[in-house]
Amino acid sequence: MRMTKMLVPTSKEIPNEATLPSHIYLIRGGFIQSVGGSGLYNFLPLGKRVLDRIAKVVKEELDMAGCQEVSLSFVTPSSLWEESGRFEKYGKELLRFKDRKENDFVLGPTHEEMMVNLVRQSVRSYKELPLNLYQINLKFRDEIRPRFGLMRGREFVMKDGYSFHISHEDMKREFDLMEETYKKIFTRLGLAFRVVEADSGAIGGSGSKEFMVLARSGEDTIVVCESCEYGANIEAAISKPTETQSEPPQAKFAKFHTPDTKTIEALSAFFHVDPFYLIKTVAKRALYDDGVSKIVLFALRGSDTLQEVKACNAVNANDLIDVSEEELEAIGLVAGYMGPTVVVEGVSVVYDNGLRDAKALICGANEKDFHFVGISLVGVEAIFSDLRAVQEGERCNCCGGRLTYTKGIEVGHIFQLGTRYSKPLGANFLDENGKSVPMVMGTYGIGVSRLLAAIIEQHHDENGCVWSKASAPFELYILISNVKDEAQIALAESLYTAMREIGVEVLLDDRKDRFGAKMNDYELLGIPYAVVIGKKLSEGVVECIMRKGLIKEDVASDAIIDYLKVRLLSC
RNA sequence: CGGAGUGUAGCGCAGUCUGGUAGCGCACCUGGUUUGGGACCAGGGGGUCGAAGGUUCGAGUCCUUUCACUCCGACCA
Numbered sequence A: 001m002r003m004t005k006m007l008v009p010t011s012k013e014i015p016n017e018a019t020l021p022s023h024i025y026l027i028r029g030g031f032i033q034s035v036g037g038s039g040l041y042n043f044l045p046l047g048k049r050v051l052d053r054i055a056k057v058v059k060e061e062l063d064m065a066g067c068q069e070v071s072l073s074f075v076t077p078s079s080l081w082e083e084s085g086r087f088e089k090y091g092k093e094l095l096r097f098k099d100r101k102e103n104d105f106v107l108g109p110t111h112e113e114m115m116v117n118l119v120r121q122s123v124r125s126y127k128e129l130p131l132n133l134y135q136i137n138l139k140f141r142d143e144i145r146p147r148f149g150l151m152r153g154r155e156f157v158m159k160d161g162y163s164f165h166i167s168h169e170d171m172k173r174e175f176d177l178m179e180e181t182y183k184k185i186f187t188r189l190g191l192a193f194r195v196v197e198a199d200s201g202a203i204g205g206s207g208s209k210e211f212m213v214l215a216r217s218g219e220d221t222i223v224v225c226e227s228c229e230y231g232a233n234i235e236a237a238i239s240k241p242t243e244t245q246s247e248p249p250q251a252k253f254a255k256f257h258t259p260d261t262k263t264i265e266a267l268s269a270f271f272h273v274d275p276f277y278l279i280k281t282v283a284k285r286a287l288y289d290d291g292v293s294k295i296v297l298f299a300l301r302g303s304d305t306l307q308e309v310k311a312c313n314a315v316n317a318n319d320l321i322d323v324s325e326e327e328l329e330a331i332g333l334v335a336g337y338m339g340p341t342v343v344v345e346g347v348s349v350v351y352d353n354g355l356r357d358a359k360a361l362i363c364g365a366n367e368k369d370f371h372f373v374g375i376s377l378v379g380v381e382a383i384f385s386d387l388r389a390v391q392e393g394e395r396c397n398c399c400g401g402r403l404t405y406t407k408g409i410e411v412g413h414i415f416q417l418g419t420r421y422s423k424p425l426g427a428n429f430l431d432e433n434g435k436s437v438p439m440v441m442g443t444y445g446i447g448v449s450r451l452l453a454a455i456i457e458q459h460h461d462e463n464g465c466v467w468s469k470a471s472a473p474f475e476l477y478i479l480i481s482n483v484k485d486e487a488q489i490a491l492a493e494s495l496y497t498a499m500r501e502i503g504v505e506v507l508l509d510d511r512k513d514r515f516g517a518k519m520n521d522y523e524l525l526g527i528p529y530a531v532v533i534g535k536k537l538s539e540g541v542v543e544c545i546m547r548k549g550l551i552k553e554d555v556a557s558d559a560i561i562d563y564l565k566v567r568l569l570s571c
Numbered sequence B: 001c002g003g004a005g006u007g008u009a010g011c012g013c014a015g016u017c018u019g020g021u022a023g024c025g026c027a028c029c030u031g032g033u034u035u036g037g038g039a040c041c042a043g044g045g046g047g048u049c050g051a052a053g054g055u056u057c058g059a060g061u062c063c064u065u066u067c068a069c070u071c072c073g074a075c076c077a
Helices: A021-028 A045-064 A078-084 A112-122 A168-188 A264-271 A308-314 A325-330 A448-458 A486-501 A515-525 A535-539 A557-569
Strands: A032-034 A041-043 A075-077 A096-098 A104-107 A131-140 A155-165 A193-198 A206-214 A220-225 A231-233 A254-257 A279-287 A293-301 A319-322 A348-352 A361-367 A370-375 A403-418 A428-430 A436-438 A440-447 A476-480 A506-509 A529-533 A541-546 A551-556
Touching (some): A021 A032, A045 A155, A045 A168, A078 A104, A155 A448, A308 A319, A476 A486, A486 A506, A541 A557
Antiparallel strands (some): A075 A104, A096 A104, A131 A155, A254 A370, A279 A293, A361 A370, A403 A440, A428 A436
């Protein structure tokens, strides 16, 4: 391809809304273009080429692992979403609309329902299983706050795969295979990443893992162990239970007058007791389907912090929202003096695992200016769950190593779904005994368009993009320094032809611009190798540049073809 | 949805306080010079000033309403 023929609107200006390197360089390099609506982008020729290269890697590895590509209709009838129960549950992110006959439709944000529908219409027998079907297609999510360009757009390209099995064991086998396949994909794309334990969120199911590209600008906080392979999203991370060196308070059970001590800090100071021995009681309103809601008290050690996603999962709610002091008062709870041991009608209590069989505790008496001392939970029958947020510096549950926070970009997520969709949607098969049972499912996603952004977040310098080999829009850039010099043109043209003949994707910069402008564009576009044909040609020398590190090397002009063959075709 | 801000040429912005011919830089078009780090000279094209209503002889500017976008937060496969 020739630069003079290609639509590559590069720009010196940094677009106003762009703050991340990936967003800035993708727009400045003419890879993508904002549509004006928030979170909507056009892919220009260069961006489309990168997208295709990434999709090709994804497709090759999946096909190698035995998956089959399909393409599902983007517009989905709402009835399928009603069958699965997600029409209600998914919320405003789901774009709903009617056709001319007033029938309801949604734009697919993910396609479990559609794929289950496809399979239930065509698969009857255990002999036809397992199956792993995927597509690489547009998705639409009406994000509350789209940002960071391709990182969190409303419309985006995702690979979504779904597997169907006769047993949980077989699904687990496929899940592990997908984890290995994803590792191959992200490694081929040249990314540094980490596989972490994750929360399953709205999709449902259990045992999910996220693939996080490590980058300072990542939107997700992940907890990683410095000593072993353990990694988890902050929403799912666990650590060794917290401990304390300080002495437990010695007290028999009693109600104690504690004026003006509404916070853990104040209480800790009042009794001169480590917050470890205090019970923090957090009230939330848990929201359920059909507008149902209830108040829940979450009790954990004063030294711990509530992790809301865990709390939400513990009570199986759709969402948790804060409760005002007035609301609490209305149902008989005293803000600042709440405790899990005195509860009013209709309020449930969930204890953190860290409080199981704990003793010598202090908690609110649910009465203004009073706390209980000498509380013991030994042998107490109650709901216990993991509620606490893992803090930096805590000890790894696997190896005892130090845990630290880091930021990651979620580029892949795999779930063990089970029968969450196959059961309500009636995706059944006949087993060896002729019995009808629901298929066991797994689901596997990769954010294909997000990967463009993730690659640049990890691979860029102050001059622009540095594409990895597998993602680059072209392999080689031939830069003609002066298009008025016929010798330069002649060599460039013959090199261009020779490279194309051996299957190298080449971009020839034959524009009339000055050297500096073209060089800056080359650096901005980030193509792995360039040959600069310039004034040293009169001495029989051209310059070869490796974009990564901008390493330059002079090469004899009559040896350049062989030189490039070695460089480009060896790996 | 809460807080803050911005809407003027393709992009980045000035002009708004104090009403009086629509501006600048980049980009673009024509001609010429230039060619190793974003050149120069000369000429040129391009605007419902986010939208609606109001005040006024006159509104980009003042008043009212509204829409969109950006940032922080809440939220989020």
